[in-house]
Amino acid sequence: xxSGVALFTLSFLLAAHHAHSAIGVNWGTLSFHKxxxxxxVDLLKANKITKVKLFDSNPDALRALMGTGIxxxxxxxxxxLSTFSSDLFVQQNLSRFMGKGGADIRYVAVxxxxxxxxxxxxxxxxxxxxxxxxxxxxxxxNLASYVKLVxxxxxxxxxxxxxxxxxxxxxxxxxxxxxxxxxxSNGSPFVVNIYPFLSLYQNSDFPQDFAxxxxxxxxxxxxxxxxxxxxxxxxxTLVSALAKIGYGQMSIVIGEIGWPTDGAVGxxxxxxxxxxxGLINHLLSNKxxxxxxxxxxxxxxxxxxxxxxxxxxxxxxxERHWGIFSFDGQAKYRLNLGLGNRGLKNAENVQxxxxxxxxxxxxxxxxxxxxxxxxxCSQADCTTLNDGGSCSQLGEKDNISYAFxxxxxxxxxxxxxxxxxxxxxVTFLDPSVGDCRFLVGVTDKxxxxxxxxxxxxxxxxxxxxxxxxxxxxxxx
Numbered sequence: 283x284x285s286g287v288a289l290f291t292l293s294f295l296l297a298a299h300h301a302h303s304a305i306g307v308n309w310g311t312l313s314f315h316k317x318x319x320x321x322x323v324d325l326l327k328a329n330k331i332t333k334v335k336l337f338d339s340n341p342d343a344l345r346a347l348m349g350t351g352i353x354x355x356x357x358x359x360x361x362x363l364s365t366f367s368s369d370l371f372v373q374q375n376l377s378r379f380m381g382k383g384g385a386d387i388r389y390v391a392v393x394x395x396x397x398x399x400x401x402x403x404x405x406x407x408x409x410x411x412x413x414x415x416x417x418x419x420x421x422x423x424n425l426a427s428y429v430k431l432v433x434x435x436x437x438x439x440x441x442x443x444x445x446x447x448x449x450x451x452x453x454x455x456x457x458x459x460x461x462x463x464x465x466x467s468n469g470s471p472f473v474v475n476i477y478p479f480l481s482l483y484q485n486s487d488f489p490q491d492f493a494x495x496x497x498x499x500x501x502x503x504x505x506x507x508x509x510x511x512x513x514x515x516x517x518x519t520l521v522s523a524l525a526k527i528g529y530g531q532m533s534i535v536i537g538e539i540g541w542p543t544d545g546a547v548g549x550x551x552x553x554x555x556x557x558x559x560g561l562i563n564h565l566l567s568n569k570x571x572x573x574x575x576x577x578x579x580x581x582x583x584x585x586x587x588x589x590x591x592x593x594x595x596x597x598x599x600x601e602r603h604w605g606i607f608s609f610d611g612q613a614k615y616r617l618n619l620g621l622g623n624r625g626l627k628n629a630e631n632v633q634x635x636x637x638x639x640x641x642x643x644x645x646x647x648x649x650x651x652x653x654x655x656x657x658x659c660s661q662a663d664c665t666t667l668n669d670g671g672s673c674s675q676l677g678e679k680d681n682i683s684y685a686f687x688x689x690x691x692x693x694x695x696x697x698x699x700x701x702x703x704x705x706x707x708v709t710f711l712d713p714s715v716g717d718c719r720f721l722v723g724v725t726d727k728x729x730x731x732x733x734x735x736x737x738x739x740x741x742x743x744x745x746x747x748x749x750x751x752x753x754x755x756x757x758x
Contacts, residue, residue, distance in 0.1 A: 304333060305562055305619055306583025307606065308538055311340070312590040314663065314692050315609050315724045317629065319346035322588075325611050325629040326352060330621045335537075335583070337394060339375035347385045355389035355432075360396050363408035368419040377423055387429060390416065391537075395436040395475060397454055409433060410460050417468065430470040433461060434537040437476050437516055440523040444504040445515050445573065448522030459527045466529055471580050474520055475538035478512040478557070483546060483598065490548075495560030507572035513539070513561065518573040533580045540585035540606075543614055545599030547670035551717075555615040558584060558606065566620050591663035599665035610634070610724050635723045640690030640700035641683035643707045648682060654702040655685050662688035666718065673718035683713055684720060691723035 309322060317325075323346045326334065335355035336343055347354055356375055358366060379385040392413050396405035413431050420426040439458065442448040450458045465472060478493040489500035495511050502509040509515040517534070524532045541557040542549040561582070570577045589605035607613055611629025618624050642648060658664070664685050666673040673684055686706045693699035700706040714720045 304581040305565065306333060306335070306536075306581055307331070308337075308540075308583055308586035308604075309334065309588060310337065310586050310590040310593070310604075311343075312592045313588065313609050314591050315721075316726070317588070317609075317611055317632065317724060318726045319343050321611065321629055321632060323347060323350060323352070324631075325607070325627075326350075328627040328630070329619070329623070333388075333581070335389070335391065337391075339371075341379075344375075344379045344385045344387075348379065349383045351386060354385050354387045355391055356387060357391035357394060358412070360393045360401075360405045363393055363396070363405055363412045366412070368412070368415040369422070371416070372419040372423050372425065376420075376425060376429060380425070389430050389432055389470075391473070392416065392431055392433050394434050396433065397439050397451075397457075398436045399438050399451075403453075406454075406457060410457065410464065413461075413464055417464075426468075430468060432465070432470050432473045432535070434473040434475060437474060437520070439474075440520055442519050442522065444502065445507070445509065445518035446504050446522055448519035449526055450523045455527070458523075462524065462527060462529050462532060466532060471533040471535045472520070472524065473535045473537040475585075476513060476516045476536055477539065477585075478516075479541050479549070479600075480597075481512055482548060483600070494557055495564050496556070504572075509572065511564075513564070514571040517579070518571050521571070521573045535580050536582040538583055538585040540604050542600035542603045543605075544603035544672050545595075545601070545665045545668065545670065549600045549603060549670060550672075551615045554606075555617060558617055562618070562620055595665060599668050599671065602663055602665050608719075609721070633725050635691065635695050635725055637712070637722060638695065638708055638710050639683075639713055639720050639722070640686045640695075640706050641709050641713050642679050642686060643705055644679075646705050648679070648705060651682055651702070651705055654705060655682065658685040658689035658702075662692040664688055673715075676715060676718060680713070680715060680718075684718070687713070687720050691721055694723060694725065 319342045327350065331352065333353040333355070334347060335357065337357045338359055339356040344354070344356075358371070376387055376390075380387055393405060393409055396409050413433070416431060417426065420429055438451075439454055440448050440450050449455075462472060482488045482490060482493045489498060492498040492500055492510075493512050495513070498510045502515055509518070520534065521530065524530055539561065541554040543551050543554045561584075565578050565582060568576060568578060584606065586604045586606075588607050588611065589603055589609045591602050591609060593601045595601055605614065606617055606626065607629070610632050613626035613628055616625045619626070642651075662685070665671060667676070667681055667684060668674060673681075676684065686700065686702060690696075690700045690706070697708075700708050712720065
């Protein structure tokens with residue numbers, strides 16, 4: 283699930299039982315409008331984020347994290363597991379960034395959900411050999427005692443009708459036993475991604491209230507244990523599966539969990555806030571689960587930090603809308619992370635493109651617009667226009683404007699990108715409607731350069747408008 287560059291953790295102490303837990307947030311970078319790494323790091327620091335996971339080993343992100351004290355997890359993408367050189371990887375992605383004043387790299391994720399059913403076993407045989415080789419390279423670099431290896435797994439790695447009967451999928455039993463033995467011997471946790479939203483999205487019979495943390499009219503009875511939410515049930519299914527291969531006390535980290543805000547029925551701001559706040563409150567209560575009372579997961583990482591408008595929509599349009607912040611680092615809803623702040627703090631000093639938008643020309647016939655819409659939405663993000671999206675209730679002309687503007691901002695407001703054979707025009711009036719936001723892109727250019735470019739572009743647009751107005755007057 284979580285593709286992108288990074289995942290962050292907000293640390294807090296749970297006093298009861300002296301348990302230490304952390305709330306995490308994935309930071310993905312599959313976006314058309316990327317914030318500068320320094321801006322994102324400032325956002326993390328403002329929200330007291332103390333841990334970060336990169337879904338690769340992005341050097342710009344690592345440089346921005348140097349000297350911050352933020353703990354880092356880097357990753358090796360699945361497609362590299364069969365070919366990467368472990369010695370070279372350690373040298374290029376660990377050693378050169380670590381040390382005094384460097385990045386505090388604590389974990390390397392070997393793949394991401396490599397045992398996912400839909401992969402058909404394509405990566406399955408590469409995981410353990412890659413870990414063994416990487417561990418040897420860590421030993422040679424004198425990093426093995428500090429940097430730990432993990433393998434984020436999808437919850438489909440295990441199965442059961444009730445939590446106490448949880449087992450790993452039969453075809454995974456042998457490799458999971460090898461993997462967990464390796465993790466245990468090196469002091470690493472088992473990392474799993476759990477998504478109650480997907481259970482609800484994929485199964486119309488799934489009780490909606492069971493996906494949240496406010497109690498359920500459809501609890502699951504499992505002997506003496508009663509489960510009132512999907513998270514506890516899923517977690518304990520994993521606990522049972524681990525116990526059946528001899529590791530019932532294995533430390534568990536939730537690598538990804540969250541709720542999208544757009545792109546599907548049930549994906550909205552209210553549901554996302556209720557789910558994420560409920561999860562955080564559940565963890566802060568230190569109740570744990572029926573099979574692990576008083577022992578919440580070691581760490582839990584919310585998915586995700588920022589929206590990712592360039593992600594694949596194959597699983598669903600909601601894939602681009604998991605962020606607790608929008609693509610530009612602005613909080614979408616109120617969320618108390620248990621860190622003393624009652625709400626999220628927005629990113630500061632974000633460098634936006636000029637405040638202008640591309641819209642459908644009000645006086646032009648749009649009967650020939652289809653090919654232009656197809657072009658715009660094939661390259662930019664139009665997922666909010668689909669059923670369940672925040673812009674799905676727009677009229678036809680506004681739909682066209684939204685698509686035009688998405689493409690225009692993607693093209694960094696290039697004047698020609700708003701032409702569409704004369705069907706588009708630039709406006710300085712925000713065309714946003716209700717909850718449907720017509721975005722303005724961001725730039726990584728300096729503020730002074732952006733202002734100079736904006737003035738020059740505005741000059742050209744104004745000249746164009748004057749010429750158009752004079753032409754209209756002459757015709758009249």
